[in-house]
Amino acid sequence: MDRKRCTLKLLVQPSRGLVDEMFIILVQKAPSGFQLTVHALHKCEDGHSWEAFGHYTADTIGTVNVSEDPSLGGTYSGVEQMGLLWSLRPVPGSKPGLRLRKMNVQIPMEVTISVYQGHQTEGFMDQVPLASVVVERWYMAPGVSRIPITEDRLSATLFLPPGPGPFPGLLDLWGGGGQLVEYRASLLASHGIASLALDYLTPKITMETRKMVDLQYFEKAYKILEQHPQVHGSSIGMLGLSLGTSITLKMAAYSEVMKLRCAVCISGSHVQPVDGSMEDILKHFNKNADRTRVSEENEFIWRDLLLPVPSDLAFKVDMGRLKCPLLVVVGEDDQNWPASESAMDMKEMMEQAGNSHLLTVLSYPNAGHLIEPPYTPHARASLFRSMATREKMMALWGGETAAHSLAQEDAWRKLLVFLRENLYSGTNPGTPSLSHL
Amino acid sequence: MLGLRRLAVAASVHRPVRRLSTMSPPTSPILSVQPTRGLVDEKLKVVVESLPPGSPVTLHSLHHSEDEDYWEAFGHYVSDFRGMVSVSEDLSFGGTYTGKEDMGLLWSMRPVPGSRKGLRLRKMNVCSPMLHNISVYSGHVSEGFREQTPLTSVLVERWYMAPGVKRIDIMEKGVRGTLFIPPGPGPFPGLLDMWGGGGGLIEYRSALLASHGYVSLAMDYFNSQELESADLEFKYFETAFNIIKEHPQVIPDRVGMFGLSLGSLVTMHVAAESTIVKPRCCICVSGSHFYPRDRTIKEVIMEPRSNSHRLRIDENNHHVWRDMWIHLLDDPSKKVDVGKINCPILLVNGKDDQNVPADECAEDIALLMNAAGNGHLLSRVLYPDTGHLIEPPYSPHFRASNFKAAGVATKTVMLLWGGQTKPHSDAQEDAWRKILSFLQHNLYSSTPPRAKL
Numbered sequence: 001m002d003r004k005r006c007t008l009k010l011l012v013q014p015s016r017g018l019v020d021e022m023f024i025i026l027v028q029k030a031p032s033g034f035q036l037t038v039h040a041l042h043k044c045e046d047g048h049s050w051e052a053f054g055h056y057t058a059d060t061i062g063t064v065n066v067s068e069d070p071s072l073g074g075t076y077s078g079v080e081q082m083g084l085l086w087s088l089r090p091v092p093g094s095k096p097g098l099r100l101r102k103m104n105v106q107i108p109m110e111v112t113i114s115v116y117q118g119h120q121t122e123g124f125m126d127q128v129p130l131a132s133v134v135v136e137r138w139y140m141a142p143g144v145s146r147i148p149i150t151e152d153r154l155s156a157t158l159f160l161p162p163g164p165g166p167f168p169g170l171l172d173l174w175g176g177g178g179q180l181v182e183y184r185a186s187l188l189a190s191h192g193i194a195s196l197a198l199d200y201l202t203p204k205i206t207m208e209t210r211k212m213v214d215l216q217y218f219e220k221a222y223k224i225l226e227q228h229p230q231v232h233g234s235s236i237g238m239l240g241l242s243l244g245t246s247i248t249l250k251m252a253a254y255s256e257v258m259k260l261r262c263a264v265c266i267s268g269s270h271v272q273p274v275d276g277s278m279e280d281i282l283k284h285f286n287k288n289a290d291r292t293r294v295s296e297e298n299e300f301i302w303r304d305l306l307l308p309v310p311s312d313l314a315f316k317v318d319m320g321r322l323k324c325p326l327l328v329v330v331g332e333d334d335q336n337w338p339a340s341e342s343a344m345d346m347k348e349m350m351e352q353a354g355n356s357h358l359l360t361v362l363s364y365p366n367a368g369h370l371i372e373p374p375y376t377p378h379a380r381a382s383l384f385r386s387m388a389t390r391e392k393m394m395a396l397w398g399g400e401t402a403a404h405s406l407a408q409e410d411a412w413r414k415l416l417v418f419l420r421e422n423l424y425s426g427t428n429p430g431t432p433s434l435s436h437l
Numbered sequence: 438m439l440g441l442r443r444l445a446v447a448a449s450v451h452r453p454v455r456r457l458s459t460m461s462p463p464t465s466p467i468l469s470v471q472p473t474r475g476l477v478d479e480k481l482k483v484v485v486e487s488l489p490p491g492s493p494v495t496l497h498s499l500h501h502s503e504d505e506d507y508w509e510a511f512g513h514y515v516s517d518f519r520g521m522v523s524v525s526e527d528l529s530f531g532g533t534y535t536g537k538e539d540m541g542l543l544w545s546m547r548p549v550p551g552s553r554k555g556l557r558l559r560k561m562n563v564c565s566p567m568l569h570n571i572s573v574y575s576g577h578v579s580e581g582f583r584e585q586t587p588l589t590s591v592l593v594e595r596w597y598m599a600p601g602v603k604r605i606d607i608m609e610k611g612v613r614g615t616l617f618i619p620p621g622p623g624p625f626p627g628l629l630d631m632w633g634g635g636g637g638l639i640e641y642r643s644a645l646l647a648s649h650g651y652v653s654l655a656m657d658y659f660n661s662q663e664l665e666s667a668d669l670e671f672k673y674f675e676t677a678f679n680i681i682k683e684h685p686q687v688i689p690d691r692v693g694m695f696g697l698s699l700g701s702l703v704t705m706h707v708a709a710e711s712t713i714v715k716p717r718c719c720i721c722v723s724g725s726h727f728y729p730r731d732r733t734i735k736e737v738i739m740e741p742r743s744n745s746h747r748l749r750i751d752e753n754n755h756h757v758w759r760d761m762w763i764h765l766l767d768d769p770s771k772k773v774d775v776g777k778i779n780c781p782i783l784l785v786n787g788k789d790d791q792n793v794p795a796d797e798c799a800e801d802i803a804l805l806m807n808a809a810g811n812g813h814l815l816s817r818v819l820y821p822d823t824g825h826l827i828e829p830p831y832s833p834h835f836r837a838s839n840f841k842a843a844g845v846a847t848k849t850v851m852l853l854w855g856g857q858t859k860p861h862s863d864a865q866e867d868a869w870r871k872i873l874s875f876l877q878h879n880l881y882s883s884t885p886p887r888a889k890l
Binding site for chain 2: 007009010014015016017018110114128130131133134141162163164192
């Protein structure tokens, strides 16, 4: 095709959207039956390049609509409206074990979407595309305020939605990798929930005193939310992923201070020493370190460390004590935690205790451990700094990319509906305003 | 993002600290605005849910301008029996707009009560978005919005620049301006973008055009001290045109010209007289074709003073310039020789233009071009009850505003532009669509250009 006279048009709507919003990619005015590759390129904060691509054939009027037409090959296939984002992977030659995580949520992810001639699979950087546009993907809606919290020796960030409030609140906990990870909290604030991202493994106080936080640390975080003038004190929930699930269940079942309206547990377990401190909990996991398995690719599988699920009640949270609705999300291919087995045991315990009406379990076949907000790349394995050994090791998280991405999309939508139903009152289930997701 | 913080602080300062001691969760309605970050010419979808059924509410939009003025618009609605209001589907019963108006919250904005007079809303820094606070108030409120707490609100960004558009300062061969380049390898068609007699470097329309795939040069053509003669001035426009044409990312035979008001005049003049510059197509918004030969634009702006007996001042003390040049219609030496234009040209005018006799000029241009045999190149649209300032859609309408002629030692006057807000806003929306399709047809299409849309 003569580039000088190329009239091919590429349109992506919206050009600035939230990370969990769908976009429409339209190629128009290509020659009829033209073979082309739609390509996505993202340079992350660490400087690594990620790419995804799909092969398409234009119809008789020269149009390709990624939401309706099948990709015939590439990093994803079939009709996949968001495939160019969830199938992003490090470009050839990148170092192994990368995981894409946005640490600065105040600026967007920039993705360059381009159209190349023909069905190509490599060498994109050495060619000039026929057309390209830049798309911004934001973890923060306009008007969301980001407030660092350091009082009471907490390491946390509060995200407040725009508007007068008051808003429901949420404590947001990540897992064993530590750090203050803000992106899920900022996204939830963009959906109207005042969210507090809390660092509980590597907060300033632990770095200075070399001591892990105690359980009062979490209760202090809860109090900060409860007493905030723009937060509705009796409408606070908690969300934890991986190790964050352990804390969430502990607080929901045993805390006298926290009156949680609802809880969400992703990829975690209720197995832990019941009266244990943070140190006790971590030690318990490492007791069975010899049960670590290693895959053929030298990736560490840690799911067996907590198996079998004990029958000894000293080593699992008493699920019968839960008084609030609980959403449990698990990937059946989780290679890091025995989330499925734990979910089954939690269900049994609650059935026996008579509070299983509070429980909803979402179990996704072929999904792995890292069930994150939708349309972000899936990492089947990545380098992980274990809290126990302090070494960087290649952890196997599990999951098959297409199934895992579908799980992320479905789980997120259901999570938002769950939070909205339980943290707000008088809402209609299946609120249409989520339909753009 | 100072404005953003300012709005957030305003919200918490005005609100009394409220600790709800009830056990039930909040019942605030849910406001959703899509997109929260969009281009200024994109439509907004505003939906409120979880309202009590059949209850009156006010939808309000607030903007704090770069000049530190506040602009607002509002509509009075009644929720349906699902507790919902959808601005694109429901009627507004009152406010700054009525009826089914999906974009009323933007185009009907006006300065809040107590503001300075004669304001005009124009974005000067296109690298940052316009911020609008969209809120829901209980009941049908018409004033005192700042003293009340809304039920809920969201912040919306409206951008003149799509992501990836590059902005480049131009200081080349005596030409001063800003070049906007769309993302992607190109090459792209180009546009020379010229504003009116207010002068200055107005970038927003060029930024928006680049967001639609055109390399666009916004020119600053009034403050230059070098343009002391008509001849030099003419060369300035030719040079500017060639800067675009010679840019490595521009298709050289696909460069057009886009002018408003005085910029239209320059466009027609260059298209007719230049032996060097051959625009592929021209768009002339709200322009006259009165170009006194051998005189500079500066002199043209000075014209009102010497023709002051033809100047009208209306009952509101607004200066009306439209009649000042009508007498020139009879003098061919005072008009652009439009018979020499040999590219498609689109004239966009408002019938209620009080600044320029756009209607009469368009008629005259058509007559002249038909007589010269190039009438097939001309397309015209004339909008009823529409004034002089036909801008990109959804921007507020001003029937009159403060005006200071550029580069000339005149005092600021209140100029009457004309137009009634609702028809003028409809015209802006329709005109922009026609302009974009005209440009697409003449600058992107691979078939030879034809004048008719």
